[in-house]
Amino acid sequence: MPLPSTHSAEIIRSELHSYLLVRRLTENGSPSFLHVPTSTPVHDALDLGCGDGHWIAHAAQMWGVHGTKIVGVDLSLSTKDITATLSGPSAENTKLFHHNFITEELPFPAKSFDYVRLNDAVVVIPRERWDFVLSEAYRVLRRGGRLELIHDQLCFPFIGPETAVSCTFAPLTHERRKDAAADTSPPHYGKSPFDKWEAEMQNCRGMEGLYLEMLAQRYGVHPQPRDTLVDAIRRQFGGSAASHLKVSNAHVCIPSRDFIERSETSMRSTQPKKRDFGISITIDWGHEKTGKTKNLKAIAAPPAPREFVSLTGLPPVLSKKAANLMGVVQLSPAGAPYQPPGVVVVRTSSEGGRRSMTYLPMSPAEIDMHSNKHVHSLLSAKLALEAHVEELQVKGKPTISREALDEALWQYAMFRQKRFNWPEMDPFAYDTELNGDHECESEEHTRHFALPRTQSTDGLTPIRLFEIFEVTKFT
Numbered sequence: 001m002p003l004p005s006t007h008s009a010e011i012i013r014s015e016l017h018s019y020l021l022v023r024r025l026t027e028n029g030s031p032s033f034l035h036v037p038t039s040t041p042v043h044d045a046l047d048l049g050c051g052d053g054h055w056i057a058h059a060a061q062m063w064g065v066h067g068t069k070i071v072g073v074d075l076s077l078s079t080k081d082i083t084a085t086l087s088g089p090s091a092e093n094t095k096l097f098h099h100n101f102i103t104e105e106l107p108f109p110a111k112s113f114d115y116v117r118l119n120d121a122v123v124v125i126p127r128e129r130w131d132f133v134l135s136e137a138y139r140v141l142r143r144g145g146r147l148e149l150i151h152d153q154l155c156f157p158f159i160g161p162e163t164a165v166s167c168t169f170a171p172l173t174h175e176r177r178k179d180a181a182a183d184t185s186p187p188h189y190g191k192s193p194f195d196k197w198e199a200e201m202q203n204c205r206g207m208e209g210l211y212l213e214m215l216a217q218r219y220g221v222h223p224q225p226r227d228t229l230v231d232a233i234r235r236q237f238g239g240s241a242a243s244h245l246k247v248s249n250a251h252v253c254i255p256s257r258d259f260i261e262r263s264e265t266s267m268r269s270t271q272p273k274k275r276d277f278g279i280s281i282t283i284d285w286g287h288e289k290t291g292k293t294k295n296l297k298a299i300a301a302p303p304a305p306r307e308f309v310s311l312t313g314l315p316p317v318l319s320k321k322a323a324n325l326m327g328v329v330q331l332s333p334a335g336a337p338y339q340p341p342g343v344v345v346v347r348t349s350s351e352g353g354r355r356s357m358t359y360l361p362m363s364p365a366e367i368d369m370h371s372n373k374h375v376h377s378l379l380s381a382k383l384a385l386e387a388h389v390e391e392l393q394v395k396g397k398p399t400i401s402r403e404a405l406d407e408a409l410w411q412y413a414m415f416r417q418k419r420f421n422w423p424e425m426d427p428f429a430y431d432t433e434l435n436g437d438h439e440c441e442s443e444e445h446t447r448h449f450a451l452p453r454t455q456s457t458d459g460l461t462p463i464r465l466f467e468i469f470e471v472t473k474f475t
Contacts, residue, residue, distance in 0.1 A: 010379070010380070013369060014376040015051060015052065016052075018152070021464070025345060030062065031058055031063065033468045040066070041062075041068050043114050044068070044114055045116075046072075046073065046106075046115070047117045047119075048116065048121075049074055049118060049124065050074045053096070055117070055119070064092060067093070069094075069095075072095070072097070073097045074096075101136065102124065102126075103132075106140055112142070113145060114142055114146070116147045119150040121151075122151060122152065122225065123215060123221055127222045130225070130228055130229060134147075138236050145473050147470070148469070150466060150467075151229070151467040156204070157420075158201065159419075159421050160194075197421075203408055204419060208378065210385060214388040218384070238475065244471055245471050247470075248348065249349070249467055250346075252462070254340060254420070255340050255342075255459055256460075339367065339420070342360050342361040342362045343360050343463070344357055344358070344360075344460055345358045345359075357451040364422075371463045371464075379409065386402060
């Protein structure tokens with residue numbers, strides 16, 4: 001059952017910013033994270049879940065000169081939006097299909113494509129449908145063809161004025177869910193500014209817990225499907241898929257004021273250049289969740305198949321020990337609001353254990369959109385949340401009223417910048433509509449700074465965690 005959402009202007013902007021962010025993370029603005037020689041790119045490419053067609057237009061521009069044919073498939077294609085995106089030369093050698101690839105076989109013969117792309121499908125594909133989706137990708141791939149699956153991990157980061165940074169990764173436990181009505185009630189403020197912030201964050205945690213619970217119970221979506229994906233890849237691409245699978249990571253982080261000050265000299269003196277190394281980070285969730293260790297280091301071989309991981313077994317937030325291990329523990333100085341002039345990208349790879357960090361300058365509006373990407377997704381799911389609450393009421397389970405939900409969502413939306421302890425934003429920051437090509441090709445949005453290998457990761461708050469799966473079909 002598709003997740004009902006409001007395709008608002010905010011969501012359209014969020015999706016465009018996500019596309020632009022992924023584009024900035026690839027090497028030299030390539031359409032793919034994978035190594036694709038510019039002289040001999042793929043012949044036939046398939047984009048599953050193509051959305052408004054921004055990636056198709058970019059790939060057609062980059063690969064079309066070599067004769068690459070690109071096909072897009074999506075359940076909710078907007079003919080008007082797609083046509084506008086693909087107007088001009090980019091429309092050549094492209095085809096679009098309105099099709100539900102989650103429940104129906106792809107309308108293409110076997111061995112039709114050299115490359116299949118699936119991006120940001122975490123809240124779209126239920127866990128029981130991953131085997132089917134991957135089996136269809138395998139079927140339409142030619143021998144030697146590659147699947148690129150980009151997973152934007154579902155998390156809700158925040159930076160408190162007097163507390164260590166953290167990021168919600170999973171639903172509330174069953175014990176906390178019993179007090180759902182209290183968790184999702186509109187905030188009640190104390191006397192100090194920090195009490196007010198903490199009251200707002202209580203409301204945020206309640207809304208995010210309700211949202212993640214809804215995804216799991218009503219739509220069968222696992223918020224962290226990494227193990228599910230690896231097991232499904234192993235089943236569909238063969239038992240020896242260990243040699244077929246590569247996983248890399250790109251962690252987009254907000255730097256603290258101290259990090260920026262430490263890096264300022266290095267950024268001035270460092271010229272943009274390619275780095276061919278990475279970092280492997282393993283996160284231990286701390287003593288509170290013994291036996292639950294989250295490994296962000298890309299795997300060399302998939303683990304043995306296992307049962308579906310319990311959502312309540314996942315850690316709700318990064319523990320202090322985990323944050324220390326990641327180097328992201330940060331205390332905001334005396335609660336002073338601060339928003340950095342850019343983000344830092346930390347890359348990891350299964351092929352190397354060395355660290356690569358890159359600083360990307362960004363406007364406050366861009367940073368806001370990237371940091372609140374999943375917040376926007378939650379707000380767009382208002383209809384689904386209302387239906388979930390009504391279902392809980394019918395079943396006699398503890399929940400909140402429709403009016404209380406509306407009030408809590410309004411408070412949640414108003415707190416988007418303050419949850420990061422940022423200064424008040426320019427109310428006209430979003431007035432100028434983005435143009436994808438212009439935005440990416442301007443000097444301001446292409447320049448970057450490769451930080452020294454000795455640069456500490458202290459003071460980095462992860463806001464977007466991308467996992468890139470590369471799977472090759474050898475048979």
